[in-house]
Amino acid sequence: MAIRELAGIHHVKIPVTDLARSLRWYRQVFGLRPTVEFRDADGVVRGLAGEVPGLGPAALTLRVNPVAAEGSRGFDPVSFAVATRDDLAVWAEHLDSLEVKHSPLIEASIGWLLVFDDPDGLTLHLYTWAEHGIDQSHRPGYGTTIAEPDHWQPN
Incomplete structure (x- = not known):
């Protein structure tokens, strides 16, 4: 079977406990500019994706997931x-x-x-x-x- 070639990294997803706090931090540190939000079924935004200068087309994504954040x-x-x-x-x-x-x-x-x-x-x-x-x-x-x-x- 032939190995398939990847086309790069689409996005990096980071688990967070507090979306607002993490957005502030990633904005200050990396210049994150949110371009997409993720609303759960209850209408609450629990994630976002955005552009980071120098990261190219790959997005940086923050998703509220306290268990994964603690485990990471x-x-x-x-x-x-x-x-x-x-x-x-x-x-x-x-x-x-x-x-x-x-x-x-x-x-x-x-x-x-x-x-x-x-x-x-x-x-x-x-x-x-x-x-x-x-x-x-x-x-x-x-x-x-x-x-x-x-x-x-x-x-």
Whole structure:
């Protein structure tokens, strides 16, 4: 069977407990501009999707789901890309101006990384496309190149 090719990412859906609070935060941090709302059968808006500068055609979606939000606390399901380490430093300054606590710039597996949490404790990553060239494969939790990707199996 032939592998089908994807056409990109359509949207990233983030579970939240408080839509208004999360909208304020994602607006301030990422410039989220809502374009679609999701009303439940009772007429209450419990979700929205919108545009984020630099995310391309992919939408960022916030959906009220307290169970999923709690279950995702401390997890990092998505890494948003930035071009360079200098761009990451600008993001750190932006987060500082909003008083959003974040990590220092981290030399991650391939590039540089900045880590912070949204209002529900979902961990978000900003990761550079630029590579640092440092071999981190000896460090626990860091990535190692897979020699034979088609035959890889978990141990």
